[in-house]
Amino acid sequence: MARTQLNLAAHVVRLESQTDFAGWRDAARRLATNDIPPEDVAWQVEPDREDGASELPAAQADARLVVPRDFIERAETVICHCDPERFGFLYRLLWRLRSEPKLLSIATDPDIRRLEAMEKAVHRDIHKMRAFVRFRKIGEGADERYVAWFEPDHYIVERNADFFVRRFTGMRWTILTPHASADWDGERLAVGPGAAKRDAPAEDDAEALWRTYFENVFNPARLKVKAMQKEMPKKYWRNLPEASLIPDLIAGADKAASDMIARMPTSPAPHHAKVKAKHWPTPERSDVVAPEADDIPELREEAKACRRCPLWRDATQTVFGEGPENADVIFVGEQPGDQEDLAGKPFVGPAGKVFDSILDDAAIDRRKVYVTNAVKHFKFEPRGKRRIHSKPNAGEIQACRWWLDKELDLVKPNLVVALGATAAQSLLGKAVPITKMRGDVVELEDGLRVFLTIHPSFILRIREQEDKEAERERFLQDMRKVKQLMGA
Ligand code: URA
Numbered sequence: 001m002a003r004t005q006l007n008l009a010a011h012v013v014r015l016e017s018q019t020d021f022a023g024w025r026d027a028a029r030r031l032a033t034n035d036i037p038p039e040d041v042a043w044q045v046e047p048d049r050e051d052g053a054s055e056l057p058a059a060q061a062d063a064r065l066v067v068p069r070d071f072i073e074r075a076e077t078v079i080c081h082c083d084p085e086r087f088g089f090l091y092r093l094l095w096r097l098r099s100e101p102k103l104l105s106i107a108t109d110p111d112i113r114r115l116e117a118m119e120k121a122v123h124r125d126i127h128k129m130r131a132f133v134r135f136r137k138i139g140e141g142a143d144e145r146y147v148a149w150f151e152p153d154h155y156i157v158e159r160n161a162d163f164f165v166r167r168f169t170g171m172r173w174t175i176l177t178p179h180a181s182a183d184w185d186g187e188r189l190a191v192g193p194g195a196a197k198r199d200a201p202a203e204d205d206a207e208a209l210w211r212t213y214f215e216n217v218f219n220p221a222r223l224k225v226k227a228m229q230k231e232m233p234k235k236y237w238r239n240l241p242e243a244s245l246i247p248d249l250i251a252g253a254d255k256a257a258s259d260m261i262a263r264m265p266t267s268p269a270p271h272h273a274k275v276k277a278k279h280w281p282t283p284e285r286s287d288v289v290a291p292e293a294d295d296i297p298e299l300r301e302e303a304k305a306c307r308r309c310p311l312w313r314d315a316t317q318t319v320f321g322e323g324p325e326n327a328d329v330i331f332v333g334e335q336p337g338d339q340e341d342l343a344g345k346p347f348v349g350p351a352g353k354v355f356d357s358i359l360d361d362a363a364i365d366r367r368k369v370y371v372t373n374a375v376k377h378f379k380f381e382p383r384g385k386r387r388i389h390s391k392p393n394a395g396e397i398q399a400c401r402w403w404l405d406k407e408l409d410l411v412k413p414n415l416v417v418a419l420g421a422t423a424a425q426s427l428l429g430k431a432v433p434i435t436k437m438r439g440d441v442v443e444l445e446d447g448l449r450v451f452l453t454i455h456p457s458f459i460l461r462i463r464e465q466e467d468k469e470a471e472r473e474r475f476l477q478d479m480r481k482v483k484q485l486m487g488a
Helices: 001-008 021-033 069-078 086-099 110-132 156-166 205-217 225-231 243-250 253-262 270-279 296-303 339-343 348-363 394-411 421-428 458-460 465-487
Strands: 011-014 041-044 134-136 143-149 173-176 180-184 189-193 330-335 371-372 382-383 387-390 415-419 439-445 447-451
Touching: 011 189, 011 465, 021 069, 021 086, 041 086, 086 110, 110 156, 110 296, 110 394, 156 180, 156 189, 156 447, 189 382, 225 447, 253 439, 253 465, 296 394, 330 421, 339 387, 348 458, 348 465, 394 421, 415 421, 415 465, 421 447, 447 465
Parallel strands: 011 041, 143 173, 330 371, 330 415, 415 447
Antiparallel strands: 134 143, 173 180, 180 189, 382 387, 439 447
């Protein structure tokens, strides 16, 4: 039935593979410059069939076809989606763009909503693959190599392969999936046909290590089954060595949580630290990945595994920036505090409350700004049951600038606000006297404006009520100035 319909189309495009973006692009250009409408075109992926494909007319060199770069980049992602209609859908978008050049910015258009949803699904799948591929060792000595089996939802193997090359450059590995396989021999990447699960080996020693690690870091007091399943959907469990522990850990969580509360550790158990230190990458190791995310959610995912400085060892988690990706302004604090470390969100503790209330008074909507920190892990000294904030040093600030730079690149704010000396040091690349320079706007080499002010925790530390109020008022004036600068 489908084939009959396809053959009724005036033009049949046959692509080389499910991810043949170059083929799609070439055909789309030829079709569009010859004014062939989407409804006259059928798209197929059957490279071995000899019959039926049309000889497409050559692209008309003098026909004007202006395609936004953004569309090409997004189409390259969406081509990896498993929807069989995607080629025709993308061509329809291209067709519409000829007469509706602003189409991509119309968020309510059903085609644009569909494009966004498809893009998101592909990005999510890319992440899941990065997080859940588990290699098994086969062979010894010169024959040693690592093989993984993974079942993605979309055609993402080719697109993700470079990531694995960068992360595991020193290993020889193969990733098998039903649609395609990727093989790295230490020098060359080859992408080949799909495989079956039985082609991948079963257990090895590394699996036991993963299980030990997982069992040790699993914190029952924070167990949220729904959230966990969202992050680590059940369908991936069957290929994860540590997943065999999940049902027992969930079942024992209540009791384990009360045991934990009774123990109330203020620093990680020595065994935890030992396991982590032994099996997780450190900055000295070559498999620490450079961030190369295309958007903030992706970047946040990558930052979860950051080992660029030792602060990750004692912190609960990376606390990444939050806010809309198109925010006009980024506020940069110092580092997460105790509450932020537990919540995984910036500025939610006492300093965050002061900050929120002053933003509110200055008519700045926190939901519309991006808030982050110069350093993304909590640095502290354990003191009894408390964890006392400890200032990050220059090396830690420098190491974390890596992430801040990427946040600035993606959000592209109009203005950055440095909250306190650490943020200023990170943004300006040197220590500056913040009390003297408070209220100044410093322009960076790339033209980005940085507004300097104090950290809101400074207000919290003032004991005298009158002084506290005066300082709050000064900070409010700073925020009013920020509000003016945001639009400028
Ligand atoms: N102080 C900061 O600098 N950042 C936070 O996220 C919380 C407190």
